[in-house]
Amino acid sequence: MNNKTTIPFLILLLETVSKWNSISKGLFPYYLTFESSDSDYIYPRVHFSSFYGFAVNALFALGGIFILKRNRRLWNNGFILLFRLAGLIGLLLFPEYKK
């Protein structure tokens, strides 16, 4: 990568980082943390960011219909609707057990 392409790339990266809060709201409808600055206790805390993320999840779930060749489509796509990329990766990692 030469200087002419490096600098715009870095600017784009910095702009993305500075807008991360607004971008993440669209990307992730909710996220999970285990630690908090308000408490010493460790337990799962679910944080909702926005409902727009669920629309993106629905798009992923639609994509999942084409990617996953499985019998239980309703279950699998419901799983992707809830967990999106993590759910899709999970389903791709674990081949369906054929009895």
Next chain:
Amino acid sequence: MYKALFYKEWAKTKRMISLLSFVFLAFVTYAFINTGQWFRVGGAVEVWSSVILKDLFILPSWIDTLPLLAGLLLGFSQFVPEMTDKRLKLTLHLPLPEFKIIATMLAYGLFVLFLLFLATCVILQIGLSFYYPHEIMMSMNLKIAPWLLAGLTGYLFSAWICLEPVWKQRVFNALIAICILMLFHFEERSGAYVPFLPWLAGFTVISFSFPFYSAARFKEGAQ
């Protein structure tokens, strides 16, 4: 048949169990020597104030990885020989349902680990109660509880990984196992895990089912 299965597991793991018993015995001995040294050099007031005010942990720091290491080593010593030359095929042909065979093997390992952890905790509890009050001992128990659960979960994960017939899938399983086991090892104050302990116990119970999935794939002949 169950007796024969237990004997087969014992034959595979007796050396590893002896080694683990020796390591845990060495740990307990070191913990007592260390505590005695603290009280001799610093005095009881200094040690107690450090424990109460600065949350000084009263056991040697390597207790956090010891149960996990024990679980992994026991799991590998028990299930690697089964996967060498696909010997698990012979085990699964025994006159018992496959579910019961795998469940018996896992129950054996969990029982051995449980006994090892229980004996260690009881000896520590009795020995250290001469130095510390009940409240400090309780705090120590709450601090080590997630690590002991990590040992049991690590054992089940090692069975899950070993019984998996496909190497690529084994790597994925190992990555997921690492992510889940990290939840048991947050660096926090004593007692911080109290609300999370039922969740961790839930993870341990759920992970009991994972090796059955690998065994089913093995039987299916997944390549």
